[in-house]
Amino acid sequence: MEIKSVGYVGLNAADLPAWRDYAATVLGAGVREDSPDDELRLKLDDYRWRVAVHQADADGFGYLGLELANASAFATAAEELRAAGVAVRPGEEGELKSRAVGGLAVLEDPAGNRIELYHRPTLDYDFVSPHGARFVTDGVGFGHAVFLVEADHYDACQRFYVERLGFRVSEYTSIGPVEIAFLHCNKRHHSIALGRAPFSACHHIMLQVEELDMVGRALDRAQDAGVPISQTLGRHRNDRMFSFYMRTPSGVELEYGWGAIEIDDATWVASDWEGGDVWGHRGMEAVAQGL
Numbered sequence: 001m002e003i004k005s006v007g008y009v010g011l012n013a014a015d016l017p018a019w020r021d022y023a024a025t026v027l028g029a030g031v032r033e034d035s036p037d038d039e040l041r042l043k044l045d046d047y048r049w050r051v052a053v054h055q056a057d058a059d060g061f062g063y064l065g066l067e068l069a070n071a072s073a074f075a076t077a078a079e080e081l082r083a084a085g086v087a088v089r090p091g092e093e094g095e096l097k098s099r100a101v102g103g104l105a106v107l108e109d110p111a112g113n114r115i116e117l118y119h120r121p122t123l124d125y126d127f128v129s130p131h132g133a134r135f136v137t138d139g140v141g142f143g144h145a146v147f148l149v150e151a152d153h154y155d156a157c158q159r160f161y162v163e164r165l166g167f168r169v170s171e172y173t174s175i176g177p178v179e180i181a182f183l184h185c186n187k188r189h190h191s192i193a194l195g196r197a198p199f200s201a202c203h204h205i206m207l208q209v210e211e212l213d214m215v216g217r218a219l220d221r222a223q224d225a226g227v228p229i230s231q232t233l234g235r236h237r238n239d240r241m242f243s244f245y246m247r248t249p250s251g252v253e254l255e256y257g258w259g260a261i262e263i264d265d266a267t268w269v270a271s272d273w274e275g276g277d278v279w280g281h282r283g284m285e286a287v288a289q290g291l
Contacts, residue, residue: 001068001166002166004067004069004139006142006191008051008065009050009062009064010061011051011248012062013059014055014056014058014059016055019040019248019249020040022249023040023042025130025221025225026227027256028129028218029051029133030042030127030130044142045135047121047124047137048121048124053249053250060202063115063116064192065117066185067118067121068118071103073119074103078105084164089105090106102120104116105117105118111149111150111153111200133218134211134214135207139186140186140191141188143208144188145202146206148201149194151198158181158194161194167184167185168265170183170184170239170263171271173273173274178195181193187263187264188262189260189262203253204255206257207255208241208260209257211258215244215256230253231281231284232280232282234280234281236277241255241260242258
């Protein structure tokens, strides 16, 4: 199968009002005023929404949406997964309405993360950032998600995303004791990354903007709002992303960045890389050592 992009992400939050302030004030995302009372839908571009935050008893990751090109590709993908023994259920009417898509299939990866295949997203061409942010999404999806995966499931998760869902390996690395596989499905350097860890969780999601100054302004807004900065400004050695990391009201980290390289599958060579960051991102090694 060919996944076109990681199109959307869902998070859970005990304090939904905190997300409203954070999304508009810090991220520069658009907040849909027609969101249900128990949900907040955030716009980054022409898609009806890209990030959904659901009222819940506990904070954390909810689901990740993988976009297929059309109804035929969607049906074929679901059939291939079922033939491989993966449990797939059709999306319910309420789920399709919530996701604003034409078709939905729900499954889990070997670490228990909820994955949703979908096609025919709703577009409304109606995005205006309250802070002038312009997000890099065209043809590459909302951003990326990085999962920590319990060691017993790490190899199975890699096989699942590569052999079952068709992701390609960008490269491998280790940060402290954490082994990481970076996976892509389009020209974005990685849309999903998997880190071998003592437990399973979503470590962070990433939003990419079009200009360097947009990162700096977001950092100013985050600091003015008292948002915890978990990793300082820095530049990754592998994808060259210039970014910082901050804590969201869901507890999941968020990387806000600019300048990542793109992959051309015709020439790209998967590799193992060493050396960490070019500079900055102070706090990353401490996080890795604490796992």
